[in-house]
Amino acid sequence: MQQFTRLYMDLDATNRTNEKLEALRKYFADAPPEDAAWAVYFLMGAKVQRAVNSPLLRRWVGEAAGLPDWLVDECYHNVGDLAETIALLLPDNPVPMEIPLHRLVHDYLLKLRAMPEEERRKAVIELWQRMDCNQRFVWNKLITGAFRVGVSKTLVVKALAQLHDAEPAVMAHRLMGNWEPTATSMLGLAEPAIMEENPAKPFPFFLANPLPTEFLEQESAAHYQAEWKWDGIRSQVICRQGQVIIWSRGEDLLTDRFPEIRDAAASLPDGTVLDGEILAWDVDRPAPFQDLQSRITRKAVTPKILKDTPTAFMAYDIMELEGEDIREWPLAERRRALESLLRDQEPDSSLYVSPLVNAESWQELANHRQLSRENRTEGLMLKKLDSPYRAGRVKGDWWKWKVDPYTMDAVLTYAQPGSGRRAGLFTDYTFGVWRGDELITVAKAYSGLTDSEIKEVDAWVRKNTLEKFGPVRMVKPELVFELAFEGLQPSTRNKSGIAVRFPRIQRWRKDKPADQADTLELVYDLLELHNK
Numbered sequence: 001m002q003q004f005t006r007l008y009m010d011l012d013a014t015n016r017t018n019e020k021l022e023a024l025r026k027y028f029a030d031a032p033p034e035d036a037a038w039a040v041y042f043l044m045g046a047k048v049q050r051a052v053n054s055p056l057l058r059r060w061v062g063e064a065a066g067l068p069d070w071l072v073d074e075c076y077h078n079v080g081d082l083a084e085t086i087a088l089l090l091p092d093n094p095v096p097m098e099i100p101l102h103r104l105v106h107d108y109l110l111k112l113r114a115m116p117e118e119e120r121r122k123a124v125i126e127l128w129q130r131m132d133c134n135q136r137f138v139w140n141k142l143i144t145g146a147f148r149v150g151v152s153k154t155l156v157v158k159a160l161a162q163l164h165d166a167e168p169a170v171m172a173h174r175l176m177g178n179w180e181p182t183a184t185s186m187l188g189l190a191e192p193a194i195m196e197e198n199p200a201k202p203f204p205f206f207l208a209n210p211l212p213t214e215f216l217e218q219e220s221a222a223h224y225q226a227e228w229k230w231d232g233i234r235s236q237v238i239c240r241q242g243q244v245i246i247w248s249r250g251e252d253l254l255t256d257r258f259p260e261i262r263d264a265a266a267s268l269p270d271g272t273v274l275d276g277e278i279l280a281w282d283v284d285r286p287a288p289f290q291d292l293q294s295r296i297t298r299k300a301v302t303p304k305i306l307k308d309t310p311t312a313f314m315a316y317d318i319m320e321l322e323g324e325d326i327r328e329w330p331l332a333e334r335r336r337a338l339e340s341l342l343r344d345q346e347p348d349s350s351l352y353v354s355p356l357v358n359a360e361s362w363q364e365l366a367n368h369r370q371l372s373r374e375n376r377t378e379g380l381m382l383k384k385l386d387s388p389y390r391a392g393r394v395k396g397d398w399w400k401w402k403v404d405p406y407t408m409d410a411v412l413t414y415a416q417p418g419s420g421r422r423a424g425l426f427t428d429y430t431f432g433v434w435r436g437d438e439l440i441t442v443a444k445a446y447s448g449l450t451d452s453e454i455k456e457v458d459a460w461v462r463k464n465t466l467e468k469f470g471p472v473r474m475v476k477p478e479l480v481f482e483l484a485f486e487g488l489q490p491s492t493r494n495k496s497g498i499a500v501r502f503p504r505i506q507r508w509r510k511d512k513p514a515d516q517a518d519t520l521e522l523v524y525d526l527l528e529l530h531n532k
Contacts, residue, residue, distance in 0.1 A: 058073065239270060272318070416428045484503070498527055
């Protein structure tokens with residue numbers, strides 16, 4: 001645990017990529033494989049289910065530190081991070097415990113959730129008392145399911161690749177799928193990946209970058225393939241050794257959640273891996289994304305759901321053909337192979353080839369892009385015809401040219417402090433639009449302002465608070481912000497009757513008084529337009 005804590009602190013103490021990379025390399029070279037495996041697991045973003053909820057932890061630290069609940073809550077609201085608050089409230093231990101990370105996970109973290117509450121309380125407090133401040137901080141992050149540190153999956157992969165003298169793409173592949181945090185798995189990262197040993201293993205996904213503004217002036221449309229940017233679940237369909245496996249980009253196993261796609265893929269030749277998008281399907285075109293949500297969270301799919309919400313797989317690339325890894329083939333050749341493979345699908349098949357958007361100039365493509373919402377897509381994808389299928393977000397070959405977002409002008413109604421480095425600043429905002437003389441909440445947003453704007457809003461909130469509800473401030477309805485968002489859907493959970501998808505602040509409308517902000521009627525017009 002001391003090694004892992006030191007790694008966390010080293011990573012958290014710097015913004016320099018090379019320093020983070022060196023810290024990771026050193027840790028993986030020195031740590032026992034059974035500990036390093038769990039470090040990889042957590043650093044790659046995987047989590048153990050939350051073992052203890054926040055109210056219990058606040059109560060327990062109050063008991064351990066001899067502090068009243070109200071004082072613990074005030075400290076928490078000021079610090080903004082529960083793990084840090086607990087670590088600071090308890091006295092430091094000059095002789096911290098020595099326990100390997102894997103033992104801490106197996107003996108405590110994985111068992112806490114099943115313990116009766118009193119046993120959990122005793123176990124957690126005992127560990128707090130045996131740890132120093134930094135160990136306690138990292139441990140709290142693990143038990144609350146809030147473990148995050150400023151390091152990307154890509155950097156972890158790069159460190160492991162350098163340590164084992166492998167290409168990052170190869171190392172990323174070894175870590176894909178149901179990678180188990182065991183010493184055997186960790187030692188296996190140094191060995192060549194043998195695909196036959198795990199037919200379910202997906203390839204690392206190739207990710208596109210946002211189209212830069214100067215791109216169209218510097219590049220020729222003749223060198224790129226254009227297709228629609230679908231709004232669904234990015235997935236791989238894998239057919240190997242008589243099995244069909246469907247993985248999401250987030251490495252969730254989706255095979256049983258989409259049986260119609262699984263059954264259609266069963267007719268594909270063995271040794272086939274397709275990249276594409278799972279979409280809710282409406283006869284001959286995508287249905288709105290919200291229709292897909294009823295399928296995402298269900299592990300068991302009933303006949304009624306299959307009938308009411310059919311889905312399809314829109315394939316746009318192929319990485320393996322007849323058991324051969326063809327990711328190094330140029331895109332144009334992979335496209336021909338994909339079209340040939342899926343040409344003879346049955347009319348009622350759930351497998352489709354993503355159609356190309358043909359045009360001779362960027363202007364023609366720009367005209368097509370304006371039809372994106374009409375086609376229930378998010379814009380266009382531009383892919384270089386000679387590009388291989390790479391791993392991760394590599395600039396230069398694949399670009400996403402998204403349609404301009406929807407926007408609305410809304411009034412700031414509530415604010416509360418953020419967390420982490422923004423703790424103590426009011427950075428989490430609630431916005432409303434007008435229904436007659438009443439402001440109706442339509443969205444919450446946490447991003448989009450510059451640091452200087454955040455400080456300015458924070459100062460304004462403190463001077464213009466009407467009421468306090470714990471950490472939340474109700475403010476004078478005076479500030480107007482333009483919110484950007486990707487879509488809308490009906491919602492019975494919200495007073496407004498709608499839910500806004502991916503809202504963020506686009507700009508502060510200092511030029512607009514609050515009474516000129518948008519109305520709920522206008523938002524409903526956008527909802528009708530979005531769902532056509």
